[in-house]
Amino acid sequence: GNSVTQMEGPVTLSEEAFLTINCTYTATGYPSLFWYVQYPGEGLQLLLKATKADDKGSNKGFEATYRKETTSFHLEKGSVQVSDSAVYFCAYYQGAQKLVFGQGTRLTINP
Amino acid sequence: DAGVIQSPRHEVTEMGQEVTLRCKPISGHDYLFWYRQTMMRGLELLIYFNNNVPIDDSGMPEDRFSAKMPNASFSTLKIQPSEPRDSAVYFCASSSGPNDYEQYFGPGTRLTVT
Numbered sequence: 634g635n636s637v638t639q640m641e642g643p644v645t646l647s648e649e650a651f652l653t654i655n656c657t658y659t660a661t662g663y664p665s666l667f668w669y670v671q672y673p674g675e676g677l678q679l680l681l682k683a684t685k686a687d688d689k690g691s692n693k694g695f696e697a698t699y700r701k702e703t704t705s706f707h708l709e710k711g712s713v714q715v716s717d718s719a720v721y722f723c724a725y726y727q728g729a730q731k732l733v734f735g736q737g738t739r740l741t742i743n744p
Numbered sequence: 745d746a747g748v749i750q751s752p753r754h755e756v757t758e759m760g761q762e763v764t765l766r767c768k769p770i771s772g773h774d775y776l777f778w779y780r781q782t783m784m785r786g787l788e789l790l791i792y793f794n795n796n797v798p799i800d801d802s803g804m805p806e807d808r809f810s811a812k813m814p815n816a817s818f819s820t821l822k823i824q825p826s827e828p829r830d831s832a833v834y835f836c837a838s839s840s841g842p843n844d845y846e847q848y849f850g851p852g853t854r855l856t857v858t
Contacts, residue, residue, distance in 0.1 A: 665845055676748070676835055676849030677787075722787065726845045729800065730775050736786040 635660045639723050639735035646713055647743050654708040654738050656697075656723035665726040666690075666699055666706040671737070672719045680708075680721070715742045746770070748850035750836050756856045762824040765853045767836030768817055777837040777847060778811055778821050787835075793819065794841070826857045 640655040658666070665684045669677040681690030686701035695710045706723060723735040749768040757763055769776045777792040791801040796813045804811070808827070813819040823830055833854050837847040 667845075674851070676837070676851050677847075678849065679846050682846070730792065730794070730839065730841050730845070731789060731800070732845065732847060734787045 637723050637735035639738050642739040645741045649712045652710040652713045654721055656706045658704050658725050667724040668708050669722040670719045713742050715744050718742045748838055748848055750850035750853050754854045760825045763826045765821040765834050767819045769838030773838035773840050775839045775841045776819050779835040781833045828857045831857050
């Protein structure tokens with residue numbers, strides 16, 4: 634069935650390190666893809682999105698490129714900060730207004 | 745602008761009691777979603793509404809759960825009777841749809857059933 638598979642966490646990095654969180658999906662066609670972020674004690678908020686193949690979404694120094702060949706949407710950031718500590722969710726649009734979320738990857742950045 | 749508002753933020757109750765969670769979506773948004781988040785199962789969609797009408801409730805775990813949306817600015821999720829396995833964080837989200845897929849989440853209600 635349709636699903637999203639994310640890199641298992643937790644992920645712990647030092648400040649200014651390079652970040653990659655892997656995400657692959659199984660779905661019919663080429664759905665819109667999203668990364669959401671959940672800061673401690675808060676709800677999820679959209680970080681970035683890509684609506685078609687080869688699109689690159691970017692926001693707050695984060696980037697993800699829609700790769701249809703590998704059905705992937707990996708999240709990257711060149712230099713992470715302590716304030717990036719959060720849980721990151723990959724998701725795709727299933728249709729009928731529904732999003733399918735991955736399990737989430739907890740990221741901790743140490744100073 | 746006010747975002748999605750949920751109340752209460754925390755709820756502790758005893759097994760067997762009725763629990764009601766409340767949500768006010770962003771004004772003008774036609775879609776409202778209820779999610780449950782647990783460590784074991786991640787984020788699950790329970791039910792969603794379009795223009796106050798329930799569209800898909802296939803994620804509602806069992807008859808103990810019910811949701812209503814009496815008007816465009818208010819929705820409730822009720823659990824009766826509650827059980828310890830219902831302990832989770834419940835999120836409400838809204839979106840303007842149908843071509844805008846971004847969902848705006850509330851801060852969540854952390855429910856603990858003892």
